[in-house]
Every structure is written in C-alpha cells, then in structure tokens.
Amino acid sequence: MDDTALSLGTIDVSYLSSSAECTVTRCKHSSEEWGESNSRPTVFRSATLKWKETLLGRNRPFVGRCCYVCTPQSWDKLFNTSIPSLGLRNVIYINETHTRYRGWLARRFCYTLFVQERDVHKSMFANNVVENVLNNSRVQNAIIQEASELAVNGADQLESRNINRIKKKAKRILQEMVANVSPSLIRLTGWVLLKLFNSFFWNIQIHKGQLEMVKAATELNLPLVFLPVHKSHIDYLLLTFILFCHNIKAPYIAAGNNLNIPIFSTLIHKLGGFFIRRKLDERPDGRKDILYRILLHVHVEELLRQQQFLEIFLEGTRSRSGKVACARAGLLSVVVDALYSNAAPDVLIIPVGISYDRIIEGHYTGEQLGKPKKNESLWSVARGVFRMLRKNYGCVRVDFAQPFSLKEYLDCQNQKPLPVPLSLEHTLLPSVLPSRPNYIVEESSETALPDSKDLSCEPLRRQLIANLAEHVMFTANKSCAVMSTHIVACLLLYRHRQGIDLSKLVEDFFSMKEEVLARGYDLGFSGNSEDVVMHAIHLLGNCITITNTSRNNEFFITPSTTVPAVFELSFYSNGILHVFFKEAVIACSLHALLNKRHRNVISGILPNVVSQEQLVRKAASLCYLLCYEGTVSLQEEQEDISSRLTEQNWEKSIPEPLSWKSDEEDEDSDFGEEQRDCYLKVSQSQEHQQYISFLQKLLGPLLEAYSSAAIFLHNFSGPVRETDCLQKLHKYLISRTEKNVAVYAESATYCLAKNSVKVFKDMGVFKETKQKRENILELSSTFLPHCNRQKLLEFILSFIVL
Numbered sequence: 112m113d114d115t116a117l118s119l120g121t122i123d124v125s126y127l128s129s130s131a132e133c134t135v136t137r138c139k140h141s142s143e144e145w146g147e148s149n150s151r152p153t154v155f156r157s158a159t160l161k162w163k164e165t166l167l168g169r170n171r172p173f174v175g176r177c178c179y180v181c182t183p184q185s186w187d188k189l190f191n192t193s194i195p196s197l198g199l200r201n202v203i204y205i206n207e208t209h210t211r212y213r214g215w216l217a218r219r220f221c222y223t224l225f226v227q228e229r230d231v232h233k234s235m236f237a238n239n240v241v242e243n244v245l246n247n248s249r250v251q252n253a254i255i256q257e258a259s260e261l262a263v264n265g266a267d268q269l270e271s272r273n274i275n276r277i278k279k280k281a282k283r284i285l286q287e288m289v290a291n292v293s294p295s296l297i298r299l300t301g302w303v304l305l306k307l308f309n310s311f312f313w314n315i316q317i318h319k320g321q322l323e324m325v326k327a328a329t330e331l332n333l334p335l336v337f338l339p340v341h342k343s344h345i346d347y348l349l350l351t352f353i354l355f356c357h358n359i360k361a362p363y364i365a366a367g368n369n370l371n372i373p374i375f376s377t378l379i380h381k382l383g384g385f386f387i388r389r390k391l392d393e394r395p396d397g398r399k400d401i402l403y404r405i406l407l408h409v410h411v412e413e414l415l416r417q418q419q420f421l422e423i424f425l426e427g428t429r430s431r432s433g434k435v436a437c438a439r440a441g442l443l444s445v446v447v448d449a450l451y452s453n454a455a456p457d458v459l460i461i462p463v464g465i466s467y468d469r470i471i472e473g474h475y476t477g478e479q480l481g482k483p484k485k486n487e488s489l490w491s492v493a494r495g496v497f498r499m500l501r502k503n504y505g506c507v508r509v510d511f512a513q514p515f516s517l518k519e520y521l522d523c524q525n526q527k528p529l530p531v532p533l534s535l536e537h538t539l540l541p542s543v544l545p546s547r548p549n550y551i552v553e554e555s556s557e558t559a560l561p562d563s564k565d566l567s568c569e570p571l572r573r574q575l576i577a578n579l580a581e582h583v584m585f586t587a588n589k590s591c592a593v594m595s596t597h598i599v600a601c602l603l604l605y606r607h608r609q610g611i612d613l614s615k616l617v618e619d620f621f622s623m624k625e626e627v628l629a630r631g632y633d634l635g636f637s638g639n640s641e642d643v644v645m646h647a648i649h650l651l652g653n654c655i656t657i658t659n660t661s662r663n664n665e666f667f668i669t670p671s672t673t674v675p676a677v678f679e680l681s682f683y684s685n686g687i688l689h690v691f692f693k694e695a696v697i698a699c700s701l702h703a704l705l706n707k708r709h710r711n712v713i714s715g716i717l718p719n720v721v722s723q724e725q726l727v728r729k730a731a732s733l734c735y736l737l738c739y740e741g742t743v744s745l746q747e748e749q750e751d752i753s754s755r756l757t758e759q760n761w762e763k764s765i766p767e768p769l770s771w772k773s774d775e776e777d778e779d780s781d782f783g784e785e786q787r788d789c790y791l792k793v794s795q796s797q798e799h800q801q802y803i804s805f806l807q808k809l810l811g812p813l814l815e816a817y818s819s820a821a822i823f824l825h826n827f828s829g830p831v832r833e834t835d836c837l838q839k840l841h842k843y844l845i846s847r848t849e850k851n852v853a854v855y856a857e858s859a860t861y862c863l864a865k866n867s868v869k870v871f872k873d874m875g876v877f878k879e880t881k882q883k884r885e886n887i888l889e890l891s892s893t894f895l896p897h898c899n900r901q902k903l904l905e906f907i908l909s910f911i912v913l
Contacts, residue, residue, distance in 0.1 A: 170195075172631045175321060175464070175512035175590040181523050181582065185515035189327045194320035201314040202356055203305060226302045230358040236292040236383075237363075237417045241285045244409045245278070253405045254278055277402070284406055287371065290363055293381040297351070297361055300382060304352050311471070311499045313506045315349070316635065321511040322357050328459050328514040329359055334415045335514065336446055337362055338583050339463035340435050340591060341424040343470040344495075350422055350463065351382060353509060362420035365442055367428070369487055385410075387442070389427075411445045412454040421446070425580055431475040432862040433685030435588040437739055438580035447576055450517055460520070462512040462583045464590030466597075466635045466686065468505025469650045471495065474679040479860040481841050505650045508592040508635035520582075521575060529574055535735055535874035542732040543874070543906045544899060588689055592635035593627050595620075595647040597686035603655065603670040604677075604684050604857070605808040610669035612660075617641045632690050654680050674848055674856055681812065681857035691809055692741050698806035699814070699910040700729040701793070706909060719793040726791070733910055739866040740813050807912045812855040814911045816863035817870070819844055819853070821904040824876065825897070829889030833868070833879075836888050840864050854913075876903065 173195035179186045207217040210224040217224060244250060258273035308315060328335060339346060351361045364384040370376065371386045379386075387407060414421060423446075425438040450458050472495075478484055485491065602619050603611070611619075621640040628634065636643050648655050648668065654676040656669045670680055688695075704721050794800075823843050829836075844859035853859060868888075871877050878891040894900050 171633055172628060173318075173320070174592075174631070174633050175462070175510055175586070177513040177515040177586070178582065182515040182519050183523075184519055185513070189324045190513060194323060197318070197320040197323065199316045200319050202317055202353055203308045203312065203315050205305060222302055222305050225356075226298050226305070229298065229301065229355055231294045231297050231355065231360065233292075233294055235294075235360045237414055237419050240289045240410065240413055241282070243413050244285060244289075244406060245281060247409045247413075249405055250281065250409055253402045254281060257402050281402060281406060284403060285410070287368070288385050288387065288406065288410055290380050290383050290385045292361065292363075292383050296378070296381040297355060297383075300348075300378075301352060301355050304348060307496075307499070308352075311502060311504050313468075313503065315353070315507040315509065317353060317509050317511070321513075322353075324513055325354075325359065325461065325511050326357065328461070331459070332418060333457050333459050334418050334455050335362070335420040335459045335461055336517075337420065337422045337461050337463055337511075338425055338443075338587060339422070340465055340584075340587050341426045341429050342433075342465055342467060343429060343472060345467075345471055346424070346429075346465055347379075347384065348382075349465065349507070349509060360420060362422040363414055364422040365424070372487055372492075375492055383422075408445050408448060411442075412449040412452060415446070415449050415455040415458065418455070425584060429472075429475075431478055431682075432860065433682040434688060434740065435584055435591075438577075438584045440576045440580035443580055443583075444572075444576045447517070447521070447572075447579070450521075456518075458517040459514040460517050460583060461514045462587035462590060464508075464510040464512070464587050464592065466508045466592045466594050468507070468594050468596050468635070468647070469683075471499050471504055474675075474682055476675040476678045479678050479862065480675070481838070481845070481861055503650075505596070505646065506594065506635055508594070508633075510590040510592060510633070512586050512590050517579075520579060524575055524578065529571065529578075532574055532577075535738070535870065539732060539735040539874045540893075542735075543903050544893070589632070591686070591689075592633045593687050593690060594635040594683075595643045596650050596683045598623050598627075599644060599647040600651065600654075600680045600683040601687050601809075603668065604680055605811070606805055607668075608670060610667055613641075613644070613666040613668055616668055617644050620644050627687070627690055630690055651680070651683070672856075674845075674859070677856040678860060681860065688809060689741060691806060695806040695809040696730050696733050696737075697726065698803045699810050699912075700726055700733055701803070702807060702912055703729055703733075703909040705793070719795065720790045721793060723789040723791055736817065736870065736907070737810070737813060739869055804912070811911065812858040813863065814907060815853060815855050815858040816844065816860075817867050818904060818907040818911060819847060819858065820864070820867035820871065821900065821907055824871075824890070824894070824900050824903070827890060830880070830887045831889070833886035833888050837865060837868055840868065 176190070177185050205221055205225050207213055207221050207224075210217055210221055210228060212224055254274060254277045258277050261273045261276075325335075337350060339350060347364055347366065351364070354361060361383045364379075364382075366379060366384045366386055368386040368388055370379060370384075376386070388403065411421070423442050425440065425443060426436040427439040427441075428436075430436050446458060449455070598620055599616070602616060602623065606619060607616065617640050620643070624634060624640070636646075638646075648657070654671050656671055658667045658669070659665075660667045671677070701721060704725055705719075820840055823840050827836075831839075841859070841861055841864040844853075844864055847853040848856045848859040868877075872879055872888070875891050876894050877888045880887045880889075894903070
C-alpha cells in the first residue's frame with residue numbers, strides 16, 4: 112500500500128532552525144524557561160503546522176477554557192488575560208516561605224506549620240445530613256411504598272412494623288452513604304501526603320491561573336462539582352490534597368462500594384468519601400431498588416442545598432487502556448435532577464484532567480490478559496503503600512478546567528432542537544452494507560425530540576445528560592497534559608518498533624513535543640530533551656531494552672517484544688492518542704479511498720487527488736466504528752475537518768493546477784456553492800509519507816482488533832452468553848499474538864475485545880436477549896449470511912495499511 116501524506120500543495124514543512132526547546136536544570140523543584148535549539152527536519156511535521164509556527168516560540172498553551180458555544184456567559188466569567196501567565200506550581204514543594212514564620216525552626220517544621228495554617232473547620236461541611244434525608248417527603252413515601260409491598264407479599268400484615276423495618280434499612284444505607292468529614296483528619300492526612308508524595312513523586316504540578324478560577328468560583332456561594340478523569344486510586348486523594356493546600360474545602364467524593372473495606376472505609380468517610388453501589392437500579396431479586404435510588408438522589412440534593420462540593424468520576428472505574436473511557440452519566444443525572452428540583456440556584460461544573468508519568472498501580476497487564484480483577488482489601492492497600500515507598504513514579508500534572516454553569520448549559524441546549532439519537536445500526540451499517548437502503552437515514556429526515564422545555568420527557572432528559580457527560584469528558588481529556596512517558600512509548604511502538612539510537616530518539620521526542628504544543632495541548636514536563644527522555648526510559652523500566660553499540664559508542668533503545676511489556680507500553684502510548692486522533696482518522700480514511708480507487712481503476716481522475724466530501728464521509732464512518740475508543744464526538748469531528756480543509760487562506764499555498772478543483776465549474780448552476788466539491792492533492796514527499804504512515808500506525812492496533820473480531824464472527828455459533836463470547840474472542844486475539852500472526856501485539860488487550868463486542872451489538876451484528884439477568888448473544892438475521900460478515904471484514908480492512 113502507498114504510504115502517502117495529505118498536503119495542500121507544496122507547503123514547506125521543514126522545521127525552522129530556531130525551534131523552541133525547554134531548557135532547564137534537572138533539579139526536582141526547578142522553574143521552567145524556554146530557550147533556543149536547532150533541529151533538523153523530521154517526519155513529525157504536518158502541513159497544518161505552517162500557520163502555527165508563531166505559537167511555538169515562547170508560551171505554553173492555556174488549556175481548559177469552557178465551550179464558548181454552549182456556555183458563552185461562563186466563557187467570560189472567572190477568566191482574565193493575566194491568568195494564563197501565572198504559570199505552574201509544584202504543590203508538594205513546601206518551605207518556610209509558604210508559612211508565616213521564618214528561621215531554622217520554621218524550616219525544620221515547615222510541613223507542620225503549613226498544614227496548621229490551612230483553613231479547614233467543621234462548619235464548612237454539611238451537618239444533619241442523615242436526619243434531613245430521612246425526613247424528606249420523597250424518602251418517607253418510598254419507605255411507605257416498600258412497606259406496603261411487604262404487606263402485599265404476606266411478609267407481615269402490620270404496616271407500622273414494616274415501616275420501622277424499612278426505616279432501619281434506610282438508616283443502614285445512609286450510614287454507608289453519608290460521609291462525616293473530620294477537619295483534624297484532613298490536616299493529618301495533608302501532612303502525611305506531603306511526606307509520601309515527596310517520597311515517590313518528583314513533583315505534582317498545577318497551573319496557578321486555573322486554581323485562581325476555582326477560588327473565584329468558590330466565592331459565588333454555589334456548589335461545585337469536580338469531574339476528573341480516573342486513572343489511579345491516587346485520584347481520590349489528589350484533588351482533596353490540592354484543594355486543601357489552596358484553602359478550598361474538600362469535596363464529597365463518590366466512591367464505589369468495592370472500597371468499603373474495614374479501617375480504610377472509615378478513613379475515606381472522614382475525608383469526605385461516600386460509597387455508592389456500582390449498579391443503582393437492581394436488588395438481589397432483580398427488581399429495581401427504588402428506596403436506594405431515592406436515598407441517593409435526596410442525599411446529593413441535600414449536599415448541594417448546603418452548598419457542598421462534589422467529586423464524581425464519570426468513567427465509573429479506572430481506565431485500563433490509558434485512554435479516557437466513555438462516560439457513565441448515572442450520578443451526573445442525579446446532579447441535573449437536583450438542579451431542576453431547586454436544591455440549588457445553579458451548579459458549577461469543573462472538568463479535571465490528571466496525567467501521570469507512571470501510575471502507582473504500574474499497569475493493568477494482568478487484567479488486559481484476561482485475568483479477573485482482584486478485589487480490594489486492607490492487605491492490598493498496605494502492600495500498595497509499601498510498594499510505592501520503594502519506587503519513584505515521576506511527575507504528576509493536574510489541570511482544572513474553567514468552571515461553567517450547569518444551568519446555562521442546559522438552557523442553551525433547550526433552545527436548540529435536539530436530533531433523535533441514532534444507533535450505529537443507522538449510522539454505520541449503511542457504510543458496511545450499502546445495498547440496504549432501509550437503513551440509510553437522510554439528514555433531512557432527522558426529527559427533533561419532543562418539547563425541549565419539558566424535562567419530564569425521558570428521551571429528552573437522557574439525551575441532554577448524555578450530551579453533558581460527553582461534553583465534560585471531552586474537556587477533561589483535552590485538559591490532560593502529555594507526559595514524557597507517553598511520547599517515548601508512542602515513538603517506540605509506532606515509529607521505531609525495531610529500535611532506535613538514543614540521539615535520534617531525542618530528536619524525534621523534541622519534534623513530537625512541539626507537535627503536541629502546536630495542537631493546543633500542554634506538556635507535563637520540562638527540561639532538556641535528552642534528560643527528559645532518559646527520565647522516561649528509566650520509568651518505563653523493563654519495557655525497554657538498552658544496549659551499547661560499537662558505532663560511536665551510541666546507546667540503542669529497543670521496546671521489549673513480550674506481550675506484557677507491549678501492553679504496558681501501549682497503556683502509556685494511549686495517553687497521547689487523543690492529540691493525533693483526528694489526523695489519524697483522516698490518514699486511515701485517505702488510505703481507504705486511494706486503495707479503493709486502485710482496485711477499481713477509476714478513469715478520468717488525476718492520480719493522488721481525493722474528493723474532500725468523500726474523505727469526510729469515509730472519516731465519519733471510521734469515527735462511528737471507533738466510537739468507544741475516544742472522546743471526540745462525530746459532530747465536532749466533521750465540523751473541524753470541514754472548516755480546516757475549506758479555509759480560504761489555504762488557497763494561497765496550493766499550486767494553481769491543484770489548488771481548489773471544483774466538480775461544479777458553472778457558476779450559474781442551480782445548485783450553487785453548497786453542491787461544489789473540493790479536491791485535495793496527496794503529496795508524495797518522503798517526509799509526508801513517513802508522517803502519514805506514523806498516523807496510520809497509531810490506529811493500527813484498534814483496527815486490527817476490530818478486524819480480528821470480524822474474522823472471529825465467521826466461526827461464531829450462538830446463542831451464547833456475552834461473557835463467554837467475550838472470553839472466546841479475547842482468547843482468539845491472544846492466540847493470534849502468541850503465534851506472531853498479529854502485526855500489533857497490543858491489539859489483543861481485553862479492553863479492545865470488549866469494545867469490539869459493544870460496537871457489533873450497537874450496529875446490529877449481534878442480537879441481544881436477556882435470560883435470567885444474563886445477556887445472550889446470537890448473530891442477527893442481517894449477518895447470518897456469510898457474505899455480509901465478509902463485507903464487514905472488508906470494510907474494516909480497508910482502513911488498515913498492511
């Protein structure tokens with residue numbers, strides 16, 4: 112296959128001789144400066160960088176601004192032009208200057224003095240929560256309803272006795288759910304965390320301007336809801352610690368009841384954590400637990416009514432793939448309902464991005480190999496602490512996005528007609544089986560949901576909350592800084608899989624670093640590139656092999672080829688995938704179009720010229736296929752691609768014969784401008800070919816996993832339980848890797864197997880039924896014919912560069 116690059120004309124994409132390089136000492140608590148460094152042209156220079164070169168000189172991008180379209184008023188609030196220039200701060204670097212005292216004694220006990228001076232007291236937190244929740248009329252009605260059900264079932268004819276039993280049950284639930292914050296324990300934990308974090312982290316960086324916005328938001332006397340990405344168990348403590356250090360009261364943290372273990376659960380309760388069930392709606396007998404759900408709703412309403420802060424992890428669990436997972440909006444829907452029940456006049460939403468050089472869990476290789484997740488226990492917590500004390504986990508970066516008004520967002524959405532949400536069966540299946548016209552949905556046929564002002568309409572409510580969750584996760588993901596381990600792992604897997612000299616790796620590291628900055632993403636590191644690369648190699652440990660070559664006494668860096676090591680490198684490499692995701696989609700779609708043309712030998716079209724409209728449509732179908740692999744919404748994807756490719760300032764950069772070639776040259780055409788199509792020339796320069804090949808390799812593991820799942824369908828026989836189907840598929844992927852059939856060993860991760868099954872269910876490949884609370888899968892009538900399964904495989908393979 113041709114490795115080609117998309118270029119709008121003959122744009123010179125070589126690096127300028129004076130590119131920006133971070134130059135700073137290797138000291139742990141150093142500040143950041145930007146210097147000059149020379150760099151030769153590399154493959155990581157894209158055509159889109161030409162107009163962004165002025166951004167690379169001195170300033171880091173300021174990430175986390177809220178959406179101007181969805182929240183225009185929040186965009187102007189809490190932000191001023193001086194905020195981006197406030198710079199970064201290492202939260203765990205505390206000395207006497209951070210206290211009111213000076214001298215030898217202050218230096219000796221600076222941690223203790225700093226913690227004692229933090230503003231945290233009992234009156235800041237909620238009180239009488241259990242009593243207020245139990246006395247709520249909705250809870251009282253739920254208790255009576257459940258008591259009446261017991262009487263109907265013959266359990267007890269005395270209704271008053273039933274009510275007392277249900278009240279005791281409600282109290283037991285609330286004892287687990289309601290946190291009892293202890294200011295003294297928060298201070299003690301702050302001191303302990305200062306000691307611990309300094310022992311196994313180099314630094315924990317935050318942007319002072321972002322914290323200024325959060326502080327300003329606390330002065331509005333409104334509840335705040337922090338919605339961070341979830342990558343490690345440390346996330347629970349990290350946000351509370353940072354807010355404590357900046358005199359912001361601790362949030363109430365929603366934690367899964369899997370962490371409700373002896374001693375540890377008491378500590379979590381005292382620090383603001385409250386436990387909730389993983390599945391809110393089901394009781395052991397399979398029926399909906401109305402009482403539990405109402406208790407949770409009223410509990411959250413009570414916290415918001417008392418202007419408390421919440422911390423909710425929308426992903427529901429830690430990311431096992433290194434990518435931000437799709438949001439589970441269950442608890443967020445409780446916050447939205449609380450707002451509409453007037454528990455608070457408004458709620459401020461704060462997405463939070465968190466990035467680690469290396470997570471304390473190390474990796475999730477065992478789970479990705481199909482091993483069952485180990486349940487948390489007090490012993491596992493103790494072992495984890497001792498393990499952390501023996502290692503260093505590098506740097507951490509936490510980014511607080513600009514707070515935005517939930518009320519404003521919902522009002523803005525209510526003013527727009529919401530299209531009916533379409534399943535993959537209606538959006539993706541027509542691309543796979545174009546001969547089925549009944550699945551084709553025209554844009555004009557999309558109908559709006561019912562009256563957008565009426566949230567009692569359940570489809571509208573669900574769609575609004577789903578849009579909000581996706582919006583938040585996109586902002587949080589875009590706020591996540593790219594770490595040094597992310598770049599090094601990505602380069603070794605998708606650029607230098609056979610190994611590379613250290614000097615060349617440093618050059619490519621510097622080049623990719625600037626590519627990241629040019630795209631508006633920030634970095635979670637600073638310093639001389641060679642030092643940073645060596646730091647990342649040290650943290651990646653056994654995943655990398657270092658040998659000393661006789662040529663110029665140069666170190667040769669090679670990624671390990673063992674399956675666990677490749678899985679771990681893939682985990683960290685996925686931390687940068689979202690930066691290049693859109694371009695990688697375009698690169699794979701470009702390959703699919705050119706490959707189809709070569710097979711069909713279409714005459715009358717210039718070689719290496721593609722239609723913009725066809726490219727966007729092909730990219731849209733690929734986005735639908737990979738909908739569980741990223742947080743980039745399709746609507747934004749299409750708008751962003753179209754606007755970038757059709758900007759008028761591109762015309763000046765394109766040679767006359769190849770600039771804009773329209774398929775509708777007659778200006779008097781009845782169709783007008785909307786029917787015109789633009790053609791883009793594909794550059795044949797070596798740099799562009801290598802760059803686009805790199806982009807295609809980024810999506811290689813994902814596409815190989817999906818194509819392997821499509822091959823697996825050829826021998827699928829059902830009906831079968833979904834868990835059994837998933838296990839068989841994962842074993843098949845692992846066997847392909849062990850037999851060296853797979854091009855990318857990381858395509859065999861359990862996460863990719865699970866996501867491929869999800870996609871096949873959504874697009875109608877599988878028909879799903881419920882039997883005894885278990886999902887049963889079998890092939891749908893559409894894909895029973897072998898030819899349709901073959902078309903699905905061919906569709907996925909069309910995007911893969913072999």
